[in-house]
Amino acid sequence: MSGLNAAFPAPPVGAEFRLQGRPMTRERMRWYVDAQPTVAADDGRIHTQEPTIHDDDEYAKSQGLPGIIADGMVSTNWIMGLLIDVFGESVVRRMKLSTKYIAPIYEDQVVIPCARVTRTVKEAATGLQIELDVWCEDDKQTMLTVGKATVFGPNA
Amino acid sequence: MATGGTVWDLDKGDVLGPVEYRLSSFVIREYTHAVELHHPVFQGVSDQVMPPTLVHLDKLRLYKHACPGGTGPSARIHFEYDVEVFAPAYAGDLLRVTGTVEDRYLKKGRDYVVMRIDMERVETGELLMRYTDRVILAFEPKKEAMAS
Numbered sequence: 573m574s575g576l577n578a579a580f581p582a583p584p585v586g587a588e589f590r591l592q593g594r595p596m597t598r599e600r601m602r603w604y605v606d607a608q609p610t611v612a613a614d615d616g617r618i619h620t621q622e623p624t625i626h627d628d629d630e631y632a633k634s635q636g637l638p639g640i641i642a643d644g645m646v647s648t649n650w651i652m653g654l655l656i657d658v659f660g661e662s663v664v665r666r667m668k669l670s671t672k673y674i675a676p677i678y679e680d681q682v683v684i685p686c687a688r689v690t691r692t693v694k695e696a697a698t699g700l701q702i703e704l705d706v707w708c709e710d711d712k713q714t715m716l717t718v719g720k721a722t723v724f725g726p727n728a
Numbered sequence: 729m730a731t732g733g734t735v736w737d738l739d740k741g742d743v744l745g746p747v748e749y750r751l752s753s754f755v756i757r758e759y760t761h762a763v764e765l766h767h768p769v770f771q772g773v774s775d776q777v778m779p780p781t782l783v784h785l786d787k788l789r790l791y792k793h794a795c796p797g798g799t800g801p802s803a804r805i806h807f808e809y810d811v812e813v814f815a816p817a818y819a820g821d822l823l824r825v826t827g828t829v830e831d832r833y834l835k836k837g838r839d840y841v842v843m844r845i846d847m848e849r850v851e852t853g854e855l856l857m858r859y860t861d862r863v864i865l866a867f868e869p870k871k872e873a874m875a876s
Contacts, residue, residue, distance in 0.1 A: 600764075607762035611755050611785050612792070625803050635803045636868035648809050649763035649781050661769040664777050670810035719809075 582692040582700055589658045591650065593684040593711055596642045596677050602627045604643045637676070644673035647683060647708045647717040654685040655721060659702070663723040671706065671719035682711040687721065700725030735791050736800025736865055738841055744794035744827035747786075748850060751778055753819040759785070778817040783825075783859045784809060786845055790827040800865070808862035815849075815856050822850040830860070837869025 594600070605627045609619035623631040625641060632640045648671045655663050677683060691703040701724055708717040730739040738744075753773070759782050760770035769777050784806075791799075817823055824847070831842040840862065847857040 594764075603762040607759050608785060608788060611759050611782075612788065614752050614755050616754055625805075631803075635866075644806055645781060645784050645809065646763055649760075649765060649779070652779065652781055653763075653765050653767075656765070656767055656769075661767055661777075664769060664780055664813070665816040666813055667780060668812045669780060670808070672808045673806070 582694060582702060583689050585689050585691060588686065588688045589654060590684055590686040591654050591657070593682040594650070595680050596646070596683050598627070598640070598679055600646065601640060601642050601679070604646050638678075640679055642677040642683075644671070644677075644717065647671070647673070647677065647685070648719075650683065650685040651687070651706045651708065651717070651719070651721070654687055655704075655706075655723060658687065659723050666724045668722040669706070669719065670721075671717050673717050675714065675716045677708075677710075677716050681716075683708050683716065684711065694725075731794040732797075733795060734797035734800035735795045735804065735841075736802075736839075737797075738795070738829050738832065738843075740829055740832050742794070742829040744790040744829075744843070746824045746826040747789055747793050748822060748824045749789070751817055751819055751821050751823055756782070756819055776819040778819075778821075780811050780813045780857065781809070783811060783845060783847055783857050784861065786825040786847065786859075787827065787843065787861050790825060790843075790845065794827070802866035802868070804866075805864040806861065807864060808860075810860040810862075811857055813857050815854060817847065817849065817856050823856070824848045824850050839865040841865060 605624050609621045613619045625632040625635055626643050629639050685708050687704045687706045689704055693701045704721045706719045706721045709715050730737040731742050756770055756776045760779055826846050828844045830844050833840050843861045845859040848855055
């Protein structure tokens with residue numbers, strides 16, 4: 573999928589998109605933990621870090637939490653993945669995305685990334701602009717992460 | 729100025745960096761693999777674009793640069809991410825990131841810190857991304873603050 577283009581039909585206001593739910597497993601939490609020192613080292617090898625609230629139960633409990641919780645950026649990334657799947661890879665070249673983590677995501681909780689179109693604007697000078705509410709909910713429709721996004725078409 | 733200590737010491741008006749680094753293909757692929765973004769724009773071998781979420785790790789880069797004492801007495805809780813991408817950063821680009829602590833405040837016994845990070849392409853000076861990061865410095869509220 574190449575992304576927004578002149579032929580892309582703007583979805584109507586109210587159109588809703590969602591990905592299949594994924595359980596926030598211990599492994600998914602740890603992948604993000606390990607990515608941080610690995611990115612920092614940037615030497616082609618995997619690096620690990622000291623215990624965090626995302627991968628060590630005892631450490632999480634010492635910080636007042638009932639157990640490990642997911643880093644919020646995992647859900648933000650899954651929302652971004654939804655936007656790419658729907659609107660194409662070009663969205664990462666010009667976009668706005670804000671997310672707020674309103675509830676902790678615990679081990680094995682199912683996370684469903686969602687988006688709903690709230691406004692579309694198409695002008696000669698600015699191109700196509702689509703505004704969305706974005707969020708993650710669990711399989712009981714509990715809101716976990718909420719936010720807004722704007723994706724842009726050509727000439728934006 | 730509260731840089732030079734721990735993240736816990738940061739205060740409104742502090743400037744972290746600038747720090748320059750060259751964005752590598754490995755970093756884009758590894759980060760996006762960790763969050764299951766398997767799209768060719770990230771996992772390919774040419775013209776890879778930096779995912780807008782990766783700027784969040786520039787906060788850690790700036791912390792490391794400006795706060796050699798480390799995190800401080802407790803684990804931070806990141807609770808809000810807010811980015812605008814003006815133009816893409818590509819693998820191979822030399823990038824400059826600068827952090828500015830825009831606010832620090834106490835609410836219900838918890839310390840909140842708001843930091844803006846600007847990312848520029850060094851060769852052109854072009855502003856590529858502006859990111860605002862909001863954290864709570866500790867999950868557990870301060871007891872003395874709650875009592876007051």
